Every structure is written in structure tokens, then in C-alpha cells.
Amino acid sequence: MTPHHSSRARFQAFPTQLQKEHFPHQQLFLPLPYIISLFLYSSPVNTLSLKIFLHLPLKLKSNLSLIDQSASQKSGVIVGDDVLNLFKYAKEHKFAIPAINVTSSSTVVASLEAARDAKSPLILQMSQGGAAYFAGKGVSNTDQFASISGAIAGANYIRSIAPAYGIPVVLHTDHCAKKLLPWLDGMLDADEKHFAEHGEPLFSSHMIDLSEEDKEWNISTTKKYLQRAAPMSQWLEMEIGITGGEEDGVDNTGVDNSSLYTQPEDIYQVYEALSSVSPYFSIAAAFGNVHGVYKPGNVKLHPELLGKHQAYAKEKINCEEDKPLFLVFHGGSGSSKEEFSAGISHGVVKVNLDTDLQYAYLTGIRDYVLNKKDFIASQVGNPEGEDKPNKKYFDPRVWVREGEKTMSARVKEALTDFNTANQL
Ligand SMILES: O=C(CO)COP(=O)(O)O
Numbered sequence: 001m002t003p004h005h006s007s008r009a010r011f012q013a014f015p016t017q018l019q020k021e022h023f024p025h026q027q028l029f030l031p032l033p034y035i036i037s038l039f040l041y042s043s044p045v046n047t048l049s050l051k052i053f054l055h056l057p058l059k060l061k062s063n064l065s066l067i068d069q070s071a072s073q074k075s076g077v078i079v080g081d082d083v084l085n086l087f088k089y090a091k092e093h094k095f096a097i098p099a100i101n102v103t104s105s106s107t108v109v110a111s112l113e114a115a116r117d118a119k120s121p122l123i124l125q126m127s128q129g130g131a132a133y134f135a136g137k138g139v140s141n142t143d144q145f146a147s148i149s150g151a152i153a154g155a156n157y158i159r160s161i162a163p164a165y166g167i168p169v170v171l172h173t174d175h176c177a178k179k180l181l182p183w184l185d186g187m188l189d190a191d192e193k194h195f196a197e198h199g200e201p202l203f204s205s206h207m208i209d210l211s212e213e214d215k216e217w218n219i220s221t222t223k224k225y226l227q228r229a230a231p232m233s234q235w236l237e238m239e240i241g242i243t244g245g246e247e248d249g250v251d252n253t254g255v256d257n258s259s260l261y262t263q264p265e266d267i268y269q270v271y272e273a274l275s276s277v278s279p280y281f282s283i284a285a286a287f288g289n290v291h292g293v294y295k296p297g298n299v300k301l302h303p304e305l306l307g308k309h310q311a312y313a314k315e316k317i318n319c320e321e322d323k324p325l326f327l328v329f330h331g332g333s334g335s336s337k338e339e340f341s342a343g344i345s346h347g348v349v350k351v352n353l354d355t356d357l358q359y360a361y362l363t364g365i366r367d368y369v370l371n372k373k374d375f376i377a378s379q380v381g382n383p384e385g386e387d388k389p390n391k392k393y394f395d396p397r398v399w400v401r402e403g404e405k406t407m408s409a410r411v412k413e414a415l416t417d418f419n420t421a422n423q424l
Pocket residue numbers: 101174175290291292293329330331332333352353354355356
């Protein structure tokens with residue numbers, strides 16, 4: 001057995017072991033959370049139908065089989081307990097999974113290639129704007145039509161191609177502020193339809209980001225969405241405290257500095273509200289995070305605050321576990337390896353990376369265009385002869401591929417920095 005195979009075997013074993021250790025009640029009384037959640041469905045956001053209720057026996061069967069899945073079934077999009085167990089495994093083994101913002105099949109395959117080569121799990125996510133881009137910029141986004149259709153198209157594409165790369169992939173959507181909730185509603189409709197047909201949601205997880213709203217409303221509304229996701233064992237990431245910079249087209253560069261650092265009491269309030277519904281959630285707590293890359297010194301990250309949040313939550317919950325929270329690091333671009341490592345040591349299991357990868361994708365194409373400018377100025381004629389055809393230089397499979405290579409190399413760097421490489 002090669003070292004790779006033995007570590008792979010360890011990874012495959014963890015779901016069953018962790019399931020027994022941490023969620024024995026789910027093995028013995030699996031229907032209980034579903035039945036409880038059904039009683040909790042009094043919220044206006046819930047549109048869960050009797051169809052899902054009737055579908056429960058199938059879901060329970062598929063849930064059990066997920067826990068016992070073999071090596072080959074672990075490749076491709078994972079859902080439910082596999083996601084939970086992957087994050088638990090990451091927390092215990094001190095690594096975080098990069099969440100890459102994808103906008104096209106090209107950026108999807110560039111990311112998958114890196115994760116396959118680095119023997120790593122991966123998270124692929126679409127923002128509301130990225131999802132609309134997947135649909136095509138020419139499609140109207142009235143009532144989130146393009147963002148919903150594009151997210152569904154992207155999800156189906158990722159679901160189809162991810163198994164070819166032989167790694168587990170978490171299929172996620174990014175942010176989603178209050179005004180974009182119809183986008184999330186549309187995707188949840190698609191999840192419930194997929195669940196009714198296949199026993200699992202279309203997406204592994206979503207994010208909801210009501211961090212700019214009143215705290216009580218943020219938490220209570222997020223809880224309602226988790227109540228809708230829970231019967232599908234679907235993960236929900238939420239944000240409390242604000243990520244600076246720009247997201248979903250909203251400029252947060254001028255927000256009050258104190259909102260960039262979440263307080264431990266607020267995080268515990270989130271934990272208390274959400275853990276009463278489901279264990280499938282994570283918190284993007286702000287510790288100075290900013291989207292985008294700016295001049296040095298602009299961002300002051302304090303990942304050590306996350307350690308304080310974990311300690312506060314542990315004391316309040318009175319649990320054995322030192323790090324009861326699953327934390328998410330937004331605005332990964334431009335951060336140092338030390339900042340990542342500090343966050344990961346305090347229970348960060350997911351790091352969002354976008355801007356650095358946008359730039360990395362560009363550099364391959366930019367350099368190609370600059371180096372080959374005399375071969376792409378016209379269809380025919382280059383320095384080797386005025387009649388020479390240039391088709392092999394301007395074929396998008398050649399120059400777009402150059403962007404994929406540089407993006408892939410940057411994803412690999414992140415996999416090393418987050419200690420994700422060789423975890424499979
Ligand atoms: O947080 C992010 C996406 O939600 C990505 O942030 P960066 O663009 O700063 O990497």
C-alpha cells in the first residue's frame with residue numbers, strides 16, 4: 001500500500017467513526033431530527049411540502065448509505081453527513097478547505113485539476129453574480145432569473161464532471177444579502193425538487209449573509225432558512241460581523257471598524273439558535289476580513305479572536321470539545337500563510353479565495369497574449385511567414401488553457417498553505 005493509499009483509507013474511515021463518536025443519536029434515532037424539523041416549519045420561508053415528508057424513508061436509507069460509502073463513491077459532490085464529517089475531520093487534523101469562486105466550466109476544471117493533483121477535497125462556490133455569469137450575461141436577472149438558472153446549470157455541470165477528478169467536492173453558494181434572498185429561495189426550490197427525486201439536495205450547502213441587518217433579525221431569519229435546509233441534511237453558512245471590501249456588488253469599504261470584528265457573545269447567540277435546529281452549519285465570524293487585495297497595511301486581521309470565540313462557546317456549552325464551532329475565513333486573498341495557519345488552529349475549516357485566483361487566471365492569458373502578439377494579430381500571417389495560418393494560436397482551447405494553468409497553480413499553493421494537500 002502506498003502512503004497515499006493508506007492516508008486515503010484513513011479519510012474514508014472517518015465518517016463512520018466520527019458518526020459513532022459524535023452523533024450516535026443520529027444512528028439510533030435518525031427520524032427524530034426530521035420529525036422535529038417538520039414541527040418547526042411554521043416559518044414563512046418554509047415551502048417544504050408533504051412530498052418531502054413522504055420521501056423520508058428514502059432519505060434515511062440514502063443517509064445511512066452515505067456513511068458507509070466506499071472509496072469510489074466519495075468522489076464527486078458530497079452532501080449531508082459526508083460534509084459534516086469532512087469539516088470535523090478538517091478541524092481535528094488542522095486543515096481548511098479552500099472555497100473557490102467559480103464562474104465558468106473553465107474555472108471549475110482549473111480548480112478540480114489542482115485539488116486532484118494535490119489529493120485534496122475542495123469547495124466550489126458560486127456567488128449571485130457568478131451564478132448569473134454561468135447563465136450568460138445576456139440573460140435577464142429580473143427576479144434573480146439568471147442567478148437561479150445559472151446556479152442550477154453550474155451545479156449540474158459540477159455534479160457531472162466532479163467524479164472524473166476522483167475527489168470529494170462540496171458544492172456551495174456564496175454570501176446572499178437580504179435583497180438577494182429570492183435567489184436563495186429559488187435555489188432551495190431546486191434543492192427540494194432534487195431531494196424529492198434523488199434523496200439529496202442539488203447543492204451541498206448555501207451561505208446566507210444578513211450580517212448588515214439587525215442582529216436579532218439576522219439570527220432568526222437564518223434559523224428559518226436552516227429549518228428549511230435541515231430535512232435535506234443541507235449545510236448552511238452564515239455571517240455575523242461584516243466582511244469589508246466589496247461583495248455582491250455592495251461596497252463595504254467604509255463600514256464602521258468595530259463591525260469588522262464579531263463579539264464572542266454574538267457568535268454564541270448564533271450557535272445557540274442554530275444548534276437547536278441542526279448540526280449542519282458554520283459561522284463566518286469577522287476578524288478584520290476584507291474582500292479583495294489592497295495595499296499592505298490596509299487590512300488588520302486578528303485570527304486570534306477566533307480562539308477566544310471557541311473558548312467562550314466551549315464554556316457556555318459546557319462541552320468537552322475545545323473548538324465546538326465550525327468557522328469560515330472570508331476574504332482569503334492577500335492574507336499570509338501565518339494568518340491562515342492561525343485561523344485554522346482556531347477551527348477555521350473553510351477559506352474563501354477569489355480575488356487572487358481571478359488575477360492568477362488572468363496572468364496566464366495575459367502572458368500568452370503578450371508573448372504571442374505577432375501570432376494573433378490576424379488569422380493568417382506571422383513572423384514565420386505572411387501566409388502562415390494562426391489557427392493553432394487563437395483557438396480558445398490554447399489561450400484559455402493558459403489561464404487555467406496559472407489559476408490551477410495558485411489553487412495548489414492555497415491547498416499547501418491551508419494544509420489541505422495530501423489529506424485524501
Ligand atoms: O470571501 C470571499 C468570497 O466570499 C473571497 O474573498 P477574496 O476575494 O478577498 O479572496
